[in-house]
Amino acid sequence: MYTDKVMDHFSNPRNVGEIENADGVGEVGNASCGDIMKIYLKVENNIIKDVKFKTFGCGAAIATSSMVTEMAIGKTIDEALELTNAAVAEALDGLPPAKIHCSNLAADALHEAIKNYKESKA
Numbered sequence: 001m002y003t004d005k006v007m008d009h010f011s012n013p014r015n016v017g018e019i020e021n022a023d024g025v026g027e028v029g030n031a032s033c034g035d036i037m038k039i040y041l042k043v044e045n046n047i048i049k050d051v052k053f054k055t056f057g058c059g060a061a062i063a064t065s066s067m068v069t070e071m072a073i074g075k076t077i078d079e080a081l082e083l084t085n086a087a088v089a090e091a092l093d094g095l096p097p098a099k100i101h102c103s104n105l106a107a108d109a110l111h112e113a114i115k116n117y118k119e120s121k122a
């Protein structure tokens, strides 16, 4: 039911952990299942240098968190804000329809972390 890419990112998630003195932190929860995702950012000259995540959630949530970290690293803040939930799911070659809501956490947590970064600089 899961694509090879989903299984790969679930079994071998990239960028797990947290960043000390992160420039931005975002946390979102999924009200229906209670899962939580937290994303940490390191930003230099408006470029996302590093992203780490901690996800207390299902396999699809872990795979999408892992994928979103890979997609965000190296992007400018504005480019990363344009990363959509659909783009993350697509990069994983799709998710089963029942699991699409899980993938919504990833880009949302990234956007929250960017918002937090922008607020801390304001």
Ligand code: FES
Binding pocket: 030, 033, 034, 035, 057, 058, 059, 060, 061, 101, 102, 103, 105
């Ligand atoms: Fe909760 Fe997937 S079941 S995020």
